[in-house]
Each structure stands twice: as C-alpha cells, then as structure tokens.
Amino acid sequence: MTDRFHPFKAAMWVAALATPAAAQSGGTDLQLLARIFEATNAIESDEPETARAAYKTCTELGQELAARTGMEAGVRYYFEAEIEGCLSYAMYHGEFSGETGDKCSHHLAHAEKLKEAILAAQNQKGVRQDQLTDLRDSLRRASEVGPQQYGCTGDYAKLIQSLPATDAVAPGE
Incomplete structure (x- = not known):
C-alpha cells in the first residue's frame, strides 16, 4: 500500500485557513481529514474488499462533513474534494459503481471541488503562495x-482554464 495523499501538506493548508474558533475546536477538523486519508490509504489495489470498506467509510465521513457548521469555504471544499477522491479511488480499485455515481463522476467532482477550494482560498489571509501552488x-x-x-471523459481542461492565470495571496502574507 502506498499513501495516495500527503496529510502533512493538507494539514498545513487547513490550519492556515482555520478560523480562531476552529483552531479552538480541539482539532476535530484535522481529525476528520486524517480519517479521510486513513480510509483512502487503506485501499489495496489487489483487494477489492478494502475498496468497498473505504467507500463505506468515506460516504459516512461525507455525511459527517455535511452536518458540520462554521467551516471556512476553502476548508470545506478541500475536505469535499478529498472525500470525492476517496470515493472515486475506491470505485476504481473495487471496480464498482454506487448509488451516488461511478468512479468518473466522483473523480470529476473531486477536481471541481479542488477548483472551488483554490478560488475560495485566493486572497484569504493566512494562505501562502506555496499552498495555492500545491492545490493547483x-x-x-x-x-x-x-x-x-x-x-474518464470529463472536461478537466475547462476547470483549469477557468482559474486565474496566477494566484493572488492576501497582502502581508
């Protein structure tokens, strides 16, 4: 098994976007992100049952995320992107589709949520240029x-083209 995601970079990005209230929440946002990564990274390409278990876990984590309030838009979009990525990755390795779509619909949703996270994070105080570069x-x-x-046949190029050519970082950052 290889780690598909880089939790350290993601955690740093989420921490930069967190509001003071979120920072005082005991790290529950970062715990949720860690659980998403754990589920995704548990998928073994030659063991379809790990994919089905991850799909179930990420579906539940998506419901948990939907019930949360007070998250910055960029953080929420990023978490939603990671959940969509988990669902797509699970469907790809488990070779199945679910009630919510197939590997391609979830993968395109993953890319769309990444785009939304980039747009929400631009000009937001606390976001560094390297973090926006990582998202891009x-x-x-x-x-x-x-x-x-x-x-997949989704129009991924259109997502990239819809972003500004460069990322703006809030003054003083």
Missing part, C-alpha cells in the same frame, strides 16, 4: 489521472 498541482494531477488512468 493537485488539480493538474487530477486532470491527468481522470482521463489517462481512470478512462
């Missing part, structure tokens, strides 16, 4: 993986 890199990778590895 994630969107670029998703735009390659969808068609090349998963066989």
Whole structure:
C-alpha cells in the first residue's frame, strides 16, 4: 500500500485557513481529514474488499462533513474534494459503481471541488503562495489521472482554464 495523499501538506493548508474558533475546536477538523486519508490509504489495489470498506467509510465521513457548521469555504471544499477522491479511488480499485455515481463522476467532482477550494482560498489571509501552488498541482494531477488512468471523459481542461492565470495571496502574507 502506498499513501495516495500527503496529510502533512493538507494539514498545513487547513490550519492556515482555520478560523480562531476552529483552531479552538480541539482539532476535530484535522481529525476528520486524517480519517479521510486513513480510509483512502487503506485501499489495496489487489483487494477489492478494502475498496468497498473505504467507500463505506468515506460516504459516512461525507455525511459527517455535511452536518458540520462554521467551516471556512476553502476548508470545506478541500475536505469535499478529498472525500470525492476517496470515493472515486475506491470505485476504481473495487471496480464498482454506487448509488451516488461511478468512479468518473466522483473523480470529476473531486477536481471541481479542488477548483472551488483554490478560488475560495485566493486572497484569504493566512494562505501562502506555496499552498495555492500545491492545490493547483493537485488539480493538474487530477486532470491527468481522470482521463489517462481512470478512462474518464470529463472536461478537466475547462476547470483549469477557468482559474486565474496566477494566484493572488492576501497582502502581508
């Protein structure tokens, strides 16, 4: 098993976007993110049952996220992107579709949520240029993986083209 996600970079990005109230919440947002990563990273390509278990877990985590209030928009979009990524990754390795779609619909939703996270984070105080670059890199990778590895036909190029050419960082950051 290889770690598909980089929790440290993601945690740093989420921490930068967190409001003071969220920072005092005992780290529940970061715990949720860690659980998403744990479920996704547990998927073994040669063991379909791990994919089905991860799909179930990530579906439940998506419901938990939907019930949360007070999250910054960029953080929420990023978490939603990771949940969609987990669902797509599970469907790809488990070779199944679910009530909520198939690997391609979830993978495109993953890319769309990454785009929304980038747009929400631009000009937001506390977000560094390297963090926005990491998000753009994630969107670029998703735009390659969808068609090349998963066989998806979504218009990923349109997502990238809809972003400003450069990321603006809030003054003083």
